[in-house]
Amino acid sequence: DFFFGNVLGQGSYAKVFHAQMKKNHMDFAVKVMDQSFIRKENKTAFVLTERKVMSRLSHPNIVKFYCSFRDHHSLYLVMELCRGGDLFGNQQEQGVSDAACSFELTQFYMAELVNALEYMHSQHVIHRDIKPDNLLLSEDGHLKVTDFGTAKVRRPIHSDACQFCGTASYVSPEVLHDKPASRGADLWAMGCLIFQMFTGRAPFVGENDYLTFQVIINHSSEEFDFPSSVPEAAQDLIRKLLVQDPEERIGAQQNEEGYAELKNHPFFEGVEWDDIGDQTPP
Template identity: 30%
Template sequence: MDGKKDPPTASSGHPMETKKRLGKKKRNRDCEEEPPTKKKSPCIISDPTDSHRTTPKKLDNNPRTGEFPPRPMVREVTAPPRLDHFIFHKELGSGSYGKVFLASHPSNGKHVALKIVKKRLLLEDSRRSVLVERRALEVTAHSHVFTHCYATFQTEDYVFYAMEYITGGELRNFMDRRAPCDMETTRFISAEIVCGLQYLHGRGVIHRDLKPENILMDTTGHIKISDFGLAALNIFGNKKMRDRAGTAGYMAPEVMCMNPYNASVDYFSFGVILYELVVGRYPFYKGGNSARIRRSIRQLQYPEDMSSTIRSILEGLFCKSCNQRQQFCDAIRNHSFFEGVNWEEAEEGILCPPYIMDPTPADDYNETIPLDVVLWEEEEEDKSPISPEDERLFCGFSFTSHKWR
């Protein structure tokens, strides 16, 4: 969901229909013929056929006055979002699979980053993983270290993610302004990244595309890991992957060579980010030649003035053996680099950042973008229809978080 960045490669990916189609009757979206499940998560409504109406609490009258207390001013949104519910204000970024727009929802006043992904691109990339990002977002819904997804929905040609709008910018922008960073800044950001990776890996999720462009920062300086389009799910125990996924320059060597790998590939990516935070530049060959990247990884030179503590943790994160790297990262909280970190506070998101974020310019919500500009289409003759079989792959895609309502 980031703009102007190296295109990722993977077996899974991201990205409406034209304005004239909005009024047409749509085909079945989320298996409406199937009855809703009886057990529902307290946080997620996983099927749009479920009733989204909530029974309001009965207000007890005041025993002294006999009057009912005033109703809260916040409006409750009882229906799942639709495309025509949103007002679009500006484009936030674009990638190989879709675009992200700043949008507002008049019914509840929320501002969201609405990610728009083309179904055809997802199907062309990997038919088996069209629901990966949606499921990963459900896994991360209860952690502050990740961008929250309010809702997902779909049309005939597109899928949509209504994401939490993070106004502090990307970690890349932060590093461009401030790197090389001091030890306290580097330690704080690294500790929150470690909390995020351990949360993911403990739930069987490998991010596989961790990079500064996919780490956002809120206005106070806390990080938010985003973009799970290349994630791998249900990777537990000794299970390993072999497919090539990620962004060149942040991939571990075993991923580039398509050798078996485990969750430690995310820690290699974290090592690249840590090096950039400390040194202020990228550590390896920066180009598209994979062989030269691998050679530069083997021949990495550390600055002479780098502290032994920083070098020690980087050497562990850049370990060539994914199994040895995993063993090192299993005990990473005990490394001297993280001395003094209160990990409980880091996990709860209550550590105070040791820096003050630069003020961000206010967004102009008076400007609007027409829907026919937001939705981009191929020429009709170049557009292949999505088969009913492929449409069924998107069954269960739509959900609505309790935070949306």
């Protein structure tokens, strides 16, 4: 049913291809996963989770899921094609000096991420692996969250999202302490992203994953050092997101007031939240 073209990305058990449907020549991104490897490495739950979560989410800032199918060798997830690459690639093009991305660019994409997270969390979905590689850009430059393989559908009353997952530099301290991941885990990762977009580097980096985890666990937001190029409003927001207690992070309150407080932070001053999808990215 598809012509397969270039490889867009590759993970431990999957490749994502630019594919075109034969009958109508429409373009898609198709994630191809090796069934034998999935069974051998006990990745079945991740595959089922990704399909389940993506099929229930519908938002302009989340990659659209169309369908899935399989053959004797592989599983296929058919998704929206994002021609703009990923946010990390975009950041690299901006340079990796102390001003890796402009304030306008960072504010715009973090506002779109806030809209995506607010929607996800309202659907009781915790992404748990927010990082530049999982933030894609559409052809017209708008942000799209992808890769829901480690996501968790959290029942409103229960705290059952305890399994460790994520990427070292963006993992929240409560996850490292084997505590349940909540919406606060995604907000912590957003704080890391804001820092990285302004500075060109992640805020928590060690010589290996273990040492990175130690830096995260021992981090105090009050003692955070920022390059002079990071605006005061951004510094304040980062400090309020990179708080050890997940319930104290701005936006983490389990009601509408949480995201209202986040959206009203001075860093987002001037953002037209309801119309941001119609705006031209900086």
